Amino acid sequence: EIVLTQSPGTLSLSPGERATLSCRASQSVSSDLAWYQHKPGQAPRLLVYGASSRATGIPDRFSGSGSGTDFTLTISRLEAEDFAVYYCQQYGSSPNTFGQGTKLEI
């Protein structure tokens, strides 16, 4: 099973700042990686797939990069609605796995 390790566990920033979230895989997943945003009481929201492709309707302040074992989600200018938990997920092999999440807080 591929283990995804996200860092940091919690990121404290202010609106307007830049956020950089990391996801490291225990073995190569090529570009088979997605990022999700999850807010309490809501369904998760797909942000990025294929490591760097933005999902439909996602603002361009969200960008993904990386391949192999090291991936990054960058939010260029934080807005109030961006404060949530973010998960990476690999889908290149079974079982698919999620990282443990990064909480982005004000």
Place this chain on the structure above:
Amino acid sequence: EVQLVESGGGLVKPGGSLRLSCAASGFSFSSYTMYWVRQAPGKGLEWVSYISSSSSYIYYADSVKGRFTISRDNVKKSLYLQMNSLRAEDTAVYYCARDALEGDYDLQSDGMDVWGQGTTVTVSS
């Protein structure tokens, strides 16, 4: 409107069984891979199971393999999760989700782009 609605959650005793359903609407259900994902209280997301559009490819997390069975009825536009031998650690909100990639594939994906609101399963005596 593209929508997924889960049902079937509830309180069940350890060792018991439960069947979750997910009703799809607003899209061609038979063309998409579907998933079950869960979130235990205070924990992160956990991928549970995968079924391709034609049911040709099915996968499970190790934590549920041999106890849970995923299935789908493309005529009824519904996804199911039969959960047997339930344990306390299966307590979670269970989400169904759709893959963004249309077609019948083995582990190819564009991520999960449509999610239901979840149904709560509580395993307790």
